[in-house]
Amino acid sequence: MGEITLTKIKKSFGAVDVLKDIDLEIKDGEFIVFVGPSGCGKSTLLRTIAGLEKVSSGEIEIDGKRVNEVSAADRGLAMVFQSYALYPHMSVRQNLAFGLENSNMPKTEVAERILEAARMLEIEPYLERRPGQLSGGQRQRVAIGRAIVRRPTAFLLDEPLSNLDAELRVSTRAELAALHGRLGSTMIYVTHDQVEAMTLAHRIVVMRAGKIEQVGTPLDLYNTPANRFVAGFIGAPHMNFLAGEVTELQNGAATLATSGGHRLLVPFSGHSLSVGDKLTIGIRPQHITLANDPGSLKVKVRLVEALGSETVIHADLNGEKLLAVVPGQKLISPGDEAHFSVAGAPLHLFDRNGLRVKGC
Amino acid sequence: MGVASRFILRRRGGKSWHWTDIVTWVWLVGGLIIMFGPAVWLAFSSFKTPAALAEFPPSILPYVTSQATVQGYDKPLQLFDAKMPDGSTKVLAEVRRIGLVAQMVDPKAPGEIVRVNINDRTPVRSVSFATENYTTPFTQFDFLQYLWNSVFVTVTATLITLIVNSMAAFALSKYEFRGRSLAMLVILATLMVPLSVIMVPLYSIISSLGLFNNLWGVILPTVATPTGVFILRQYMLTIPDELIDAARMDKASEWQIYWRIVLPLTAPALAVLAIFSVVWRWNDFLWPLIVLSRRELYTLQVGLSIYSGELNVQWHFILAMTVVTMIPVVLVFIFLQRFITTGIAGTGLK
Amino acid sequence: MTAPTPSPTLTERLGSLLMAPVHLLMRAIDIPLRAVQKAAGIGGMATVFLAPNMLIFGIFVLLPLVINFVYSMTGGTAFFLTERQFVGADQYARLFQCANYLDPMSCQEDAFWTAVGNTFWFVVLQVSLMILTALITALILNRDLAARSFWRAVFFFPVLLSPVVVGLIWKWILQRQGLLNFGLYQFGVEPYTWLTDRNWTFVATIGVSLWAHMGFYALILLAGLQAIPKDLYEAAEMDGTKPARVFWRITLPLLMPNLLVVVVLALIRAVQIFDEVYVLTGGGPGTSTLYLTQYIYETGFASALRNPGLAAAASILMGLVLVVLTLIQLGIGQRGEKKGKR
Structure with a gap:
């Protein structure tokens, strides 16, 4: 079992509140990812779950039992650290055995578990080496191995891929996902990389400044971001934001005017908007097409990045920056005028406080 | 010897000797002598007998003067290289010294006393470490x-x-x-x-x-x-x-x-x-x-x-x-x- | 990619064999400490780890520092505090009791003032010569020398020698039949008993302490010189700057933090000079090489008229000088640190 429940978790270092009223329920066997910019408190949250930091107030429960006062060693969790934190003076085998020996496990069982984990992670040939003699990827596997041999109720992973190069990161990501499928244990994974979050998570917890901004499946977050921050954080390149004003409300649609006087029609059914409201309009770069239709935006091209399969166009709309990612190769160059069409594209509306406007 | 010759011939980049090259050379060699010299001197001295320590001018290596037991004399006598009047050198044992004249005997023929000017004789010495x-x-x-x-x-x-x-x-x-x-x-x-x-x-x-x-x-x-x-x-x-x-x-x-x-x-x-x-x-x-x-x-x-x-x-x-x-x-x-x-x-x- | 797996060598096996009892001992210590950790928590263990050092430190460094003031306010020859009577500032008054403040011989504690005077001149001369020679040595060692580490070792060698050994080495060399006289004899100078001449013993103490400690300061300065980025010199060379100008405008200013540290360290050490001088001259002849630490030692322990209170008072005065010097050093250190961070 690996259910973890956090209730009203607060943590402050001196006068600084690092975590503010965190509530979260993590189901058994779930792969959950904490994501957010650096300094948002996601690592601190992970460390309070681990027991390496004490909470200032609030409750942490593991499988229904309150563990606030239980030491890190006795919570039954295992952690994979960002720097791997392998003991440099011990061989890989000793690294894996250290924790088991500390809980006075019989030697034969220790050896068995090490062998099993080593086979699973394909690190058997390196068991007698020191971490210093291993490559980054191998060290990473050892770090995971050290967690696996403990057979923990949940795995805590603190940015485990951030020290790997780009290529290795992609392959290890896939292996991690496969490993989770095999072990079926709860995994809590911290990262600042939204791509990792999107690819790995059952559910993503987006954090900012010590607060949870939104919890949901990757596609929930992509399709209906709860606020401007989540909208900007999830998805690459970032969502475009334009200032707009409601000029008309009728027939299940709202008409919005952008700063340049362009008009955009957004399907809308609700009561939360009224004419004259100032809004932020969010458009994902991938949802923009090049076309000269009535609702299109006339822009000035600043920069063109031809990536072959797609073309990234940096453009200027009356002083506001607009980014479009269009498929294929386009004959367009900086200085040109272009028409960005958003017809049929999902537009996201955010009110003055950055919250998603209900009903759009 | 490569290092030594490179050290001796090292110059400040250029072709000719700069004054700083000379200062460097003097300082390093002087430093070598002053820094190591005293300790080395002490180490050598530590193997000398009290008699050798009292000598002035001192020798660097620990010498002891050779002595020989000569028939007819109770105590061992000190050996000297004495220059004979005919110009040859002979090893003689000193019996006693009176003023500038030393009375000496040939250890092989102890009967006859030879008088030698003390400036014409030098002690016979050998290197010996006083481990005691x-x-x-x-x-x-x-x-x-x-x-x-x-x-x-x-x-x-x-x-x-x-x-x-x-x-x-x-x-x-x-x-x-x-x-x-x-x-x-x-x-x-x-x-x-x-x-x-x-x-x-x-x-x-x-x-x-x-x-x-x-x-x-x-x-x-x-x-x-x-x-x-x-x-x-x-x-x-x-x-x-x-x-x-x-x-x-x-x-x-x-x-x-x-x-x-x-x-x-x-x-x-x-x-x-x-x-x-x-x-x-x-x-x-x-x-x-x-x-x-x-x-x-x-x-x-x-x-x-x-x-x-x-x-x-x-x-x-x-x-x-x-x-x-x-x-x-x-x-x-x-x-x-x-x-x-x-x-x-x-x-x-x- | 696959490096051969290192098999344990003989030394490794021997090492683990020797370490076995240590490991056992550590395991034994762990048992009670686990209980302590349960009771005191992880944070409480910090106190446990700190305790032995702080206890020893408190008893043998902090406590004496405090007691020293009490000592300086009490009189008598007894060492136990309870057996000493309170005399207030008498000891200090005694130290400063002088008929003519320009003449140490007119003071009641003329030995103290002689020691102060000797120490002052010793510090001034020794430190300035020390800095000069150490700087020259460092500059020379910083050149592109063949076998630099050998030359560095040459100058560093005496630093490790014990002061007693240093004192004896030089006592032997300055003897009448010593190496110095032998050297001078080659130039026709008659042998001289250097260690019975008041002026020469003073010079000798300076020379000997220079010999013994110069390498240490040269090493610090050398580290400072080597920390100066090479490209600065290359840039100066590209500008056609004259070597002397490079020294005054680049080397010296950038070496300044190290130089200041060295000056203060040398001052602190020079004020406390004792061991090698004690062995070399015993403070003599007369009081010509009587320095402060020896005065404190003899007043407190060695002389027939011992007076621990007076020694404590003198040591506090000396401590004040050292505190000032240390504060200067800490100040320099912090300024250096701030600079480094920027």
Whole structure:
């Protein structure tokens, strides 16, 4: 079992509140990812779950039992650290055995578990080496191995891929996902990389400044971001934001005017908007097409990045920056005028406080 | 010889000798002579007999004059190379000297006395090492005991220093607790409290603890070195905290973290501190001089100084024992010099 | 990619064999400490780790520092505090009791003032010569020398020698039949007993302490010189700057933090000079090489008229000088640190 429940978790270092009223329920066997910019408190949250930091107030429960006062060693969790934190003076085998020996496990069982984990992670040939003699990827596997041999109720992973190069990161990501499928244990994974979050998570917890901004499946977050921050954080390149004003409300649609006087029609059914409201309009770069239709935006091209399969166009709309990612190769160059069409594209509306406007 | 010739011919980049090349050359060669010369001279002198030591001008190598037992004379006679009137040289034994004339005999024909001007004869000498300078102080004086005392003080004090300093450094580098900055401040502030400032009260504390005339009285005041805590703490700060966290997750107790994780990883700094501590404790003088007043407790340094201060200084023994006192430090110097020089350059501590 | 797996060598096996009892001992210590950790928590263990060092430190460094003031306010020859009577500032008054403040011989404690005067001149001369020679040595060692580490070792060698050994080496050399006289004899100078001449013993103490410690300071300065980025010199060379100008405008200013540290360290050490002088001259002849630490030592312990209170008072005065010097050093250190961070 690996259910973890956090209730009203607060943590402050001196006068600084690092975590503010965190509530979260993590189901058994779930792969959950904490994501957010650096300094948002996601690592601190992970460390309070681990027991390496004490909470200032609030409750942490593991499988229904309150563990606030239980030491890190006795919570039954295992952690994979960002720097791997392998003991440099011990061989890989000793690294894996250290924790088991500390809980006075019989030697034969220790050896068995090490062998099993080593086979699973394909690190058997390196068991007698020191971490210093291993490559980054191998060290990473050892770090995971050290967690696996403990057979923990949940795995805590603190940015485990951030020290790997780009290529290795992609392959290890896939292996991690496969490993989770095999072990079926709860995994809590911290990262600042939204791509990792999107690819790995059952559910993503987006954090900012010590607060949870939104919890949901990757596609929930992509399709209906709860606020401007989540909208900007999830998805690459970032969502475009334009200032707009409601000029008309009728027939299940709202008409919005952008700063340049362009008009955009957004399907809308609700009561939360009224004419004259100032809004932020969010458009994902991938949802923009090049076309000269009535609702299109006339822009000035600043920069063109031809990536072959797609073309990234940096453009200027009356002083506001607009980014479009269009498929294929386009004959367009900086200085040109272009028409960005958003017809049929999902537009996201955010009110003055950055919250998603209900009903759009 | 490549290095030597490169050194001799090295110039400041250009073709001709710059004045700084000459200064460098003079300074280095002069330095070599002045820095090594005295110690080498001492080492050579330590193998001379008292008679050779009293000679002036002195010889570099330890010579003894040759003697021979000649029939008809009770005592052995000194041998000389004497220049004969016919110009040849002959080995003769001197019977006695009257003014400028020496009465000499040929050892092979002891009957006939030959008179030779003392300027026409030179002593027959051979190189011989007076090893009894070394053996006598050990066998007949207390120097073996002093040596043992010094070794005991050095080894014990170094071990305790390493243990208590590393424990304190661990606490000061890896824990957050109230009073940590105060403890650091106290340690920093006393980094420079010299013995000379506290020797009177320290003496009273040592005697109230009953440690006067006790080697522990020499050891204990030296072991809580702020310098050691400082060096080790600086080093431990470079050990990632994640390692400690990982060990905690691995169910290690704090003591286990200290001796199974932190201590092995601090080995380089511990080695530097160990070397320093050995040199410090071996060389300590003033404090042992104050605490130890019984002869059998003297350390080598105290014993040497007391013996050399006596009225009839037996220099041949003193010199030999000085060499013995120098040996551990010279060994440390030869084998661990690199450690020490980088240690000093890095911390500015001695 | 696959490096051969290192099999344990003989030394490693021997090492683990020797370490076995240590490991056992550590395990034994762990048992009670686990209980302590349970009771005190992880944070409480910090105190446990700090305790032995702080206890020893408190008893043998902090406590004496405090008691020293009490000592300086009490009189008599007894060492136990309870047996000493309070005399207030008498000891200090005695130290400063002088008929003519320009003449140390007119003071009641003329030995103290002689020691102060000797120490002052010793410090001034020794430190300035020390800095000069150490700087020259460091500059020379910083040149592109063949076998630099050998030359560094040459100058560093005496630093490790014990003061007693240093004192004896030089006592032997300055003897009537010593190496110095032998050297001078080659130039026709008659042998001289250097260590019985008041002026020469003073010079000798300076020379000997220079010999013994110069390498240490040269090493610190050398480290400072080597920390100066090479490209600065290359840039100066590209600008056609004259070597002397390079020294005054680049080397010296950038070496200044190290130089200041060395000056203060040398001052602190020079004020406390004792061991090698004690062995070399015993403070004599007369009081010509009587320095402060020896005065304190003899007043407190060695002389027939011992007066621990007076020694404590003198040591506190000396401590004040050292505190000032240490504060200067800490100040320099912090300024250096701030600079480094920027």
